[in-house]
Amino acid sequence: MLVQRIEQQFIDSADLKYQCAQSLAPRVEMAITAIMASVTGGGKVLACGHAEGIALAQSFVSAFLGRFERERPELAALALTAEATGLSSMGTDWDAAAALSRPLRALGLPGDVLLIVALTGQEAHWSAVVKTAHSRDMTVVALTDAHGGALKQTLSDTDVIIAVPHESPARVHEVQQLVLHCVCDGIDAQLLGLPPNPLSPME
Secondary structure, three states: OOHHHHHHHHHHHHHHHHHHHHHHHHHHHHHHHHHHHHHHHHOOOEEEEEOHHHHHHHOOOOOOHHOOOOOOOOOOOEEEEEEEEHOOOOOOOOOOHHHHHHHHHHHHOOOOOOEEEOOOOOOHHHHHHHHHHHHHOOOOEHHHHHHHHHHHHHOOOOEEEEOOOOOHHHHHHHHHHHHHHHHHHHHHHHOOOOOOOOOOOOO
């Protein structure tokens, strides 16, 4: 019984990723284009998330500062979530919107990209954070669930939303992680060229 349930989890995850391959690929390409334009133009990526999205945002920043799968020069990225945590630990009464918006106003510059990894997009603080990014002439790349909530309504035509068509938070975050891996791979491919036989199975 338990083995069958585990197998079904793998199947459901694989099915969703297969469904998203064609529908999300153009949006992921748009995100890569926006981020590539920023980092090659002297800009940076400021990343933040909610719930499990915090870990995904921090992992993305690590891949940018370090490496994804191939060696390359470091790229400018910063996890705003870490800055927000530091502000909260100072004993202030700021809410999530203020804790993220303050470092965003201090560090964000025109041409930078704000990367948001949201659980649903319905969290109240995202609208204020997006408005802060727009006030700094930044582009927003937002990862959400199928609906995008109030966050989707705040985005402009030049922003990019990648909405995973599913209701389960676990499934959504699995696809969001893959999306971020695709972004890292796409940036590396443009900077370093395509690796030989990237899809060859390991021997």
